[in-house]
Every structure is written in structure tokens, then in C-alpha cells.
Amino acid sequence: MSRPCEPLLSVEGLTIKFHTGAGTTTAIDDLSFEVRRGEVVCLVGESGSGKSVTGLSILRLIDPPGDVAGRVLFAGRDLLTESEADMTAVRGRDISMIFQEPMTALNPAMRVGDQIVEVLRIHEQVTPENAMARAIALLDRVGIQDAAVRARAYPHELSGGMRQRVMIAIACAAKPKLIIADEPTTALDVTVQAQVLDLLFDMQAELGSAMLFITHDLGVVAEIADHVVVMYRGRIVEQGPVEQILRAPRHAYTEALVASAPDVDAPRVPGRRFPTIDVTESADGDLPVIRSVRPEPVTRRAAEPAPAGETVPLVEIDKLHREFILRYSWAGRPTDVVRAVRGVDLAIWPGSTVALVGESGSGKSTLGRCVAHLDTPTAGSIRFDGRNVSALDGAQLKRFRRDVQTIFQDPYASLNPRRRIGQSISDGLAIHGLMSATERRDFVADLLRRVGLRPEFVDRYPHEFSGGQRQRIAIARALALSPRFVIADEAVSALDMSVRAQVLNLLADLQEEFGLTFLFISHDLSTVRQFSDRIAIMRRGEIVEEGETEEIFEDPKHEYTRALLKAVPRIKPGRNAYRGKGRKPSSATMNE
Amino acid sequence: MHRFVAHRFVSSLITMALASIVVFLSIHLLPGDPVVMVLGEQAGADPMAVARVRAELGLDLPLPTQFVRWASAVLHGDLGHSLRSGEPVVAELARRIPRSLEIIFGGLVAAVVFGIPLGTIAARDRGRVSGLIASIVAIAGFSAPVFVSGIILVLIFSLWLGLLPSSGYVALDDDPLTHFACLVLPCVAIGINFMGVVARMTRSSLIDTLSKDYVRMARAKGLTRGQAMTRHALPNALVPVIAIVGIRAGNLLGGTVIVEALFDWPGLSSLLVSACFARDYPVMQGCLLSIFAIFIVISLLIDIAQSIVDPRVRTGTK
Secondary structure: OOOOOOEEEEEEEEEEEEEEOOEEEEEEEEEEEEEEOOOEEEEEOOOOOOHHHHHHHHOOOOOOOEEEEEEEEEOOEEOOOOOHHHHHHHEOOOEEEEOOOOOOOOOOOOOHHHHHHHHHHHHOOOOHHHHHHHHHHHHHHOOOOOHHHHOOOOHHHOOHHHHHHHHHHHHHHOOOOEEEEEOOOOOOOHHHHHHHHHHHHHHHHHHOOEEEEEEOOHHHHHHHOOEEEEEEOOEEEEEEEHHHHHHOOOOHHHHHHHHHOOOOOOOOOOOOOOOEEEEEOOOOOOOOEEEEEOOOOOOOOOOOOOOEOOEOOOEEEEEEEEEEEEEEOOOOOEEEEEEEEEEEEEEEOOOOEEEEEOOOOOOHHHHHHHHOOOOOOOEEEEEEOOEEHHHOOHHHHHHHHHHEEEEOOOOOOOOOOOOOHHHHHHHHHHHOOOOOHHHHHHHHHHHHHHOOOOHHHHHOOHHHOOHHHHHHHHHHHHHOOOOOEEEEEOOOOOOOHHHHHHHHHHHHHHHHHHOOEEEEEEOOHHHHHHHOOEEEEEEOOEEEEEEEHHHHHHOOOOHHHHHHHHHOOOOOOOOOOOOOOOOOOOHHHOOO | OHHHHHHHHHHHHHHHHHHHHHHHHHHHHOOOOHHHHHHHHHHHOOHHHHHHHHHHHOOOOOHHHHHHHHHHHHHOOOOOEOOOOOOEHHHHHHHHHHHHHHHHHHHHHHHHHHHHHHHHHHHHOOOOHHHHHHHHHHHHHHHOOHHHHHHHHHHHHHHHOOOOOOOOOOOOOOOHHHHHHHHHHHHHHHHHHHHHHHHHHHHHHHHHHHOOHHHHHHHHOOOOHHHHHHHHHHHHHHHHHHHHHHHHHHHHHHHHHHHHHHOOOOOHHHHHHHHHHOOOHHHHHHHHHHHHHHHHHHHHHHHHHHHHHOHHHHHOOO
16 A cells, blocks of 8 residues: 655654663664654554654653654654744644553543643633533543533543543544554553544544554554554664555564464464564674564373363352442441452363453452452352362461462562562472472572573562563462462463563463463453463453353354454454544444 | 541541540549649648548549549530639630641741742752752751751841841730741741651652653643643642641641740640649640640641542542
């Protein structure tokens, strides 16, 4: 497809350095790309590739010690040489920005209507009354019901999806020529993501704006992009039309990125491992040598998950309820109750992986915590290895704590920052009185090797590691006590695709080796399809559908499962569900 | 909002009731006999006289009965009479409380008026000379104990410069100008320490807030750096500062003990101190009760102020 001729934004030789006491780091190195009128350009890369910094530098929002060089030509002006006063006129009016986190990008102490009014009053001569009327009309336009009432709401009174709609309203208020959207849907559930993308591109078509869309998700790229810029460590490794980037990538990194992107439509192959990105640092300080690695499928052990009747399940959840009472009346009666888990039945067979899939607030983490006996169910029972978990005490409870381990979502919050990782990993061994101190040290070193970290890391602190490394440490900690059952609560969600693949492969290998049983809690359907034997779909505290993985994907019975599957962005290029459609939001996009 | 205020008001009343029990009990459990104090050393040796005075004062009744009598009298505005002077305690308190509140309020205003800009400069100009100077001033402020900063202030402003009186009190009705002149140094002395706390809190809270997406968002909308600071960053950064001001405002009451002595200011604290030495029970009870009441009213006001600045406080969904 030929690109429209006139460039709206032209970034030439953009270089951003950060001067700190520790020296100078180059965040962005000689970046050049163009955005033409009405076009959608995607900036793609993993975390730390410099894509967000690039977005901010176009609006000249990089503060010292950041040092920006090069040229950012917008409609013929170099934004890097404009005065600060002229830039305030450009920001919000000519170029607007949408941030990733709807939770943090709106001022919590300001009514949402006022936050829209603000941008109108900065750039136009309007009376407060007129501005508010337009803000309400905008809220209505972005699909917020009862806009006049909602305009008086504070951000914390709105859901994540609604907040992102407010952000879009703010970004579109002054009818900008260019919208920079920095991962605008990453923090949202997949069905809400589809609705918000739908709205965003609907608005873009209406205003005729161009868009610079920053994302790590190639599925989203395939659906929205005209032109793709692939970044790696602050440099562009490749750019071109979306079809070319996704079908015939030229650079090894792009190829590896495309190969490692999860494909929700690929049928499950038992024993198959996820492709990873192999990086070999080059000696001359240039970009490292990158290649895609496709691990050979592993022949599954004989012990396929046994059908009911032959063995007993390792974990049996029976009519489980968990309610949280938020408020009591004066008489002491609960008046505000959240029913997080409502009558869940689930059986998990030894040696199998069961995935618990659902959107935020579906109760999947609460269920996981109940199973790990970290939370107490309101009603119902959980049996582990034939024993009722809530009745365990003394030695039996201690044994249970050894057998059942949890890997948490956030690798930054789940390791104690003041303890060396060796201590964190071996704490469990010490508590259970296993091994002598020297034996423990050797064992931990061996565990670190197993999860792909160097044994000499044992005396380091968590802050010295990247997110992926920390999650491996958390896995090593979970495995230290040779558990039989591991609950992984969104254990890979915070990781980049390439790191995610490595961690998942590791988990699968360890399952083969030790015969582990997994409860894999996730919202990511593509990963789940390859990784699990059975899937339970959760919604509003209930399991709406449960079955063999392929059954669920090939023949979903429940309407909600079908909606979930449909909403996953596909990497198949050319689908371009949103581009240039300019359609009005359907009724389906309105309800949240 | 109304519901929140009503809720906080009721819990303040409950706290006040509990506080009155504590005040009542603690005084009665203290060593030292007020009867002996009333009678003097000589007569105090006579058991008959002691028993008579005890019955007169109602001190021979069981504690719960004494409490009920005392509490109902308090609710009727009767805190008894001073054992020393025989004057009604309420009248004495009514003279003293406003004087102490003047110092506390003046100190708070000084602390906030100087502390918030100081903290803002320290946060905004981090890594520059102006930020460093602001930080040093703040640290110096809260490092100096009240009696040290008080003496230094007296040295500079009354002895060397001769601008303000070094101590003393003149009633507002008699001579308003001298009244306020006398008030300045005590307020600044008590406020300087607190200013340091406010500045440090503002600085760290603001640094945290300035890195928030909504501040960047404010600038992406087209606000200048200063507008983003005053409209978006500061209001949010002040939420924890207000909480600290509330907690520390209570401490200012403690600080008044030193300041009132240092500047010879006849307020509530100096009354409490002299009543303690004299074992003047009714006056002690009155002072303590007033201090509790001031404390509780301040925290109620602070909570309401916080709920105005931060809407999340109201619904408890923080």
C-alpha cells in the first residue's frame, strides 16, 4: 500500500541522552521516521526499547537530565527549537497524548468533566458553561452513559475502561492533528481493549488525525497499523508497511518478535515449547546478534492427565464461596457484600495444568488464594490429596505449606527488597528444617542454575535484577521445597514476550521433570492455549465453562467464552479491523 | 460528604467521652492527696478534719459515682472551683484557652505559609542551588528545639534589633498593637520547627507526585510547568501533608508548655503546669479536658479538610 504523500510529523536523527552522576546513557540513538496525515504508525518494541521516551520527546516533555538532539518537524516547524510558550500551544491542541495507565493518568482530585474543560479552556476562548457543555457532549460521544452525571464523578468512581474513554475524550477535545497513544489499552481487559480500540479509531477517523501508537503487542499492531517502526535498545531495527513487517520481516529481531508473538488460533501441541529470542552480545558495543530459537517439542511423559475414575484428583474444589463484607449497618448487619467467588467446583488431576482464565474482578485470584490456604473461604471445601484444607493443622498444615507453592504476579513486589535472593529462596528450607546451612547453599546454587541464572547471584539483592530474572527467582523460591502443586497467579503477565516464553518453557520443563501440577491463573488466552491441559473460564465469581483446552477453543459453548476469544487481537496481517472504518459505535461497545 | 462529616462527628464525640473517663481516672490514681493540699500540712494530720473535707468534696464516694457526678457537672459547664484560689475553673479556662489557641494557630499559619513554598522550591529545584538552600533551611528549622530557636529569636529581634518585645502579655482590649507584637515571637518560635516538618513532607510528597502520569498529562494538555504544578501536582501532594499537620498540631500543644514559659505567656499550658505543682485537681482536670477537646476538634477539622482535597477519603476507597 502506498503511503499518503505529505508528512505531518518527521523525526530526524532523534538522539536522547540522560546525563547522571553515574555517567551518560543513550536512551534513543539516531531515530528517524515519519507520520503522514491520517496515518497510523506503530512504534513496537519490548520494555526498555525507548518507545515511550520517543513519544514524550515529540511533545518535548523530557525533563533534565534528559538531553534531546536531532529534529522533530511538525507541520514544517522544528518542535525542538520552539519556545516553551509556543510548545504549550502545540501540546494538547495540535498534538495530544494518551497514557497507558488509566488509573494514574487522570488527576484523582479533580472531577473528570473539569479535566476535559481544562484542555478546552487552555486552547480556546470559551466560557466555563460552554466548555462544560462541550465536555459533556464529548463524554457522551466516547460512550459514557449519563454523561452529565458522570462529568461530576471523580476518576476513582469510574472503571478502567471508562477512565480510558475519558482520556480519549481529553485527547480529542481540541481536535488534534496527531494523537500519540502510549500503550493505551495494555492495562485493560481484552474485551474492554477491543471496545476502547474501536472507539479510539472511530474518533481518529472522525477527526482525520494521524496517530502514533506505541505498543508491545503485535496482535494490536496487525489490527491497526499502516506503518510499523520496530525499536530495540533505543534504535530502529526495521520499519515498513505493516504487511511487510509481519509477513516478511527483514531483521532477525523483528522475525524473532513475530515468531514469539502468541497466536491464539494455533492448536495446542502437547510438549511444544514457545519460541524464544536468543541474544548474543557483540564485543564491539554494536547491537547484539539476535535470532529466534524454536525449541524442539518435548515428548510428554506417560502420565497424561488421567480421566475421572482412574485416579483421584490432587485438588478438589467443592461449591466454594468467598464473600467480602465491605460495610456493616449500625445494627451490625452486612450491607455491602462483594461475592468474589460464587459456588465454584473444580478438580485438578496430578501432573496436569489447569488454567483459570478470566478478566479482572472475575474472582480468579481470590480462588487461587483460597486454594493456597492464604485466604479462608466463606463456604464450601477444598480438598488437597484427599484432605480438607481448612481442617489442616500442626504437622499436616506444615506439610501442606511445603507441597503447595504460589508464584505471584508482580516480581517487583513479591521479593523482600532487604533480603539477598539466596536467603529468600532458602527461607522455606530453613523453616522446614531441611538440610544443613552448607547443603542449602549448594542446593540454592543448583536451583538458580536450573532456572537459568548464575549461581554466584545468590548474594545479590532483588533490585539488581530485571523483571524476568526476578520472576525466575520467584520460581526458584517456589520450587525450593519440591512442591507437588504450584499456583501461578498471572506469573508471566508482567513480562515481555521473549522473557515470558523463556519462563513458560522453564515451567513446562520443570513440570516434566518433577511431575508438578499447575493452577495457572491468567487473562491471556493465547498463552493458555499452548500451556494448559484444561481451561476453566471464570466470570463474576463463577466458572461459566470448563473443559479440555482444545474443546474450549474449537467449540466454546458459553457465550462469554466466545466473546473473549473473539476479542483477542490476532497477528494475522490485513485484518485491520479498525482502520478507516469510521463506523459508529455499536450497542455492543457501549456496555461495560 | 454530609454522611462522612456526620460519621466523623459521632466518632469524635465517642472519643471525647472516652477521653473524659481517662482524665477523670488518671487524676484520681495519681499519688498526692488533694485534701491535705486544701487543709495544709498542719490540719492535714488531723484524721477528723481530713474525713470532713473528703466528704465535702465527695471524695469518699465510690469512683463510678464520683465520675457520674463530675461528668454531669461538666456537661452543665461546671468544672468545679480551684482548690487554690476558689475561683470557678471554667472562668479561668475561658481566659486561658484563647491565648493558647492564638499561639497554636499563629504557629500553624507560620509553618504552613513558609513551609509549603519552601518544600515546593526544594522539590522543584532538586539538584540545583536554590533547592539545596530550601532543604537546608527546612532541616535547620526542624532540627532546632523550640527553646533554642526561641532564645535565638529573642536575641535577634528584641535584644539586637529591638523590634519586638522579648516576653510578656498585653490583653487585646487594652492595646491591640502590643498584643500582636508580643504574639509574633512565640508564634514564630513554635512555628519554625513545624515549618521544617511541613517543608520536608511537602518536598517528598511533591517529588513523588511530580513523577505521576497525571502531571505529565497536564503538561501534555498544554499547561505550563507552573500551572501543572499548582493545579495538578500540589493539591494531590498536600494530602499527606495535611495529615501530618493534623497529627503534629497536637504536638504544638505540647510545645506551648515551653514557649509559654519562655515568653511568659499566660496560656493553658502554664496553667496546667502550675496546677500540677499545686495538686489543684479541678484545674488539672479542666486543663486536660480542654487539651483533649482541642486535639479532637483539630483532628476533626483536618479530616474534613482532607476529604475536601482528596475525594477518595470520603468513600474510603483509597
